[in-house]
Amino acid sequence: MHEVLRAxxxxxxxxxxxxxxVVLDTHFRIQGVNPAYLAATGRTRQELLGAFMFDAFPDAPRDATATGVRNLTASLEQVLRYKSAHDMGIQRYDIPDSGVPGAFRRKAWTPVNSPLSDADGRVVGALHHVEDVTAVHDVLSGAHRGDAGDAVPQAPLVQRVLLALNHYEQAIKAAADGSMSSRDFTPPTGAQAEPRGSARRDTLWHEIVHAAEGNRAGDCAAAVCAVATQHLPRIDAAVISLHGGALLPVQLAVSSSWGRRAEELHFLTGEGPALTAFRTGKPVLVSDLGQFGPAGARWPLFTEAAGGLGVGAAFAYPLRSSTTPVGTLTLYRKRGATPGEPPADAQALAEIAAHVLLADQDYEIIDQIRSTADEDDLNVAAGVVAAARGMSVADALAWLHTTARAQGRTVGDLARFLLMNRP
Structure with missing residues (x-):
């Protein structure tokens, strides 16, 4: 397996x-698959790793109208040839039913295929992402009166909203069925404990969709931040950050430049409510930052810097996948306002934001995966360079960055080149 595919x-x-x-090589053999894909398809890792994609997922032999294999093959070949991502829209692609030999389950997906390249820019594989949107596809097919086997073209923003809504509805159903743990769907506490029915959550969703329609960038995460500042009382800024393997989290959406500066203080000081929420997986609600004085402060560096910026309160919520926090939604209140608990709908908005974040990851995760891979490769390469040149690791990192700039390549590409070509 190529090192890029392994990373x-x-x-x-x-x-x-x-x-x-799914990670595919250039021959369309499966070289990597994550737990979410196994859950979506009902297959095991042992069944799929090393298998030819279309042996594992053939067209239903009794369906003469099936186009799944043909359409996916064309998309993957386009990705490998033109080195650019391809969004296939909504596709009908039935899959084998692992519980009934010879039977197929009716499915519709939203596949997005993206190239994976080595240090020299050669495409060495593809990253295949799908979401199960069978229920949404049925509704759209009926609304458009189209053939169930055809793709239903959708504007990118509409598709992303539908994906987010699909995640959201799955979570609500799981909570109602009792199959979701309290960690995955945290009930409100304290001042948030007033009843919150599905009607109020639906209202928030309508506000987010409306905000997204007016957002030129077509960013659902930005729409969440906009709704937070416009519809939650006494919230002056909202920030959604994605945390991964890189040193610095990525701010996916911010409602204002002031909110951006407040969020950046976490990563300048290495502490604060957002980082604590992400690390613990629990909400961190600080209605008055002044309660943590310089002596014995909980976050002394962050508190001092945030006070200088005019931050009076911060409410940080972890945004969870099914297994772990992947980001945070942090709501900020300016100093001078009367201290108080977070708005009653803040927790509900955070639950929605988690599903928006996961739905948006088809556009963000490739860069994040590459960033994580770069981080690992860079650390190993720095150790190699330090040993070979007799310098400290810090000097080796500086040498790598300087050399990468001089050669006009990314530092991650340079690190991989050195690792693949070292004696």
Whole structure:
């Protein structure tokens, strides 16, 4: 297996995300599969690893109209040839029923295929992402009166909203069935404990969809932040950050430049409510940052810096996949407002934000996986360079960055080149 494919399939983010992913080589053999994909298809890792994609997932032999294999093959060949991602829209692709030999389950998916390249820019494989949107496909097929075997074209924003809504509805159903643990669907506490029915959550969803429609960037995460500041009382800024294997989390959406600066203080000081929420997997609700004074402060560096920026309160919520936190939603209140608990709907909005984040990962995860792989390769390469050149690891890192800039390549690509070509 190529080193790039191995790094991608062993990435912590690849394993942790609830978005289903498969790593394919250039011959369309399965070289990596994450738990979410196994759950979506009802297959085991042993069945799929090393298998030819279309042996594992053939067209239903009794369906003369099946186009799943043909369409996916064309998409993957386009990705390998043109080195660019391809969004297939909504596709009908029935899969074998592992519980009934010879039977197939009716399925519709939203496949997104993206190239994986080595240090020299050669495509060495593809990252295949699908989401099960069978129920949504049935509704759209009826609305458009189209053939159930045809793809239903959708604007990218509409598709992403539908994917997010699909995640959300699955979580609500799991909670109602009792199959979701309290860690996955945290009930409100304290001032948030007033009844919150599905009607209120639906209202928040409508507000998010409306905000997304007016967002030129077509970013559902940005719509969540906009709704937080417009519809939650006394919230002055909202930030959604994705945490992965990289040193610095990525801010996926911010409602204002002031909110961005407040969020950045976490990563400048290495502490604060958002980082604590992510590390513990529990909400961190601080209604008055002034209660933590310089002596014995909980986050002394963050508190001092946030006070200088005018932050009065911060409410941080972990955004969870089915197995682990993958990001945070942090709501900020400016100093001067009367201290108080977070708004009653803040927890509900955080639950929705988690599903928006997971639905958006088909557009974000490739960069994050590459960033994680770069981090690992860079650390190993720095150790090799330090030993070979008789310098400290810090100096070796500086040498790698300088050399990468001089050669016009990324530092991750340079690190992989050195590792593949070292004696």
């Amino acid at each position: 991608t399939s062993s990435s912590q983010l690849f394993e942790a995300t609830t978005a289903p992913y």
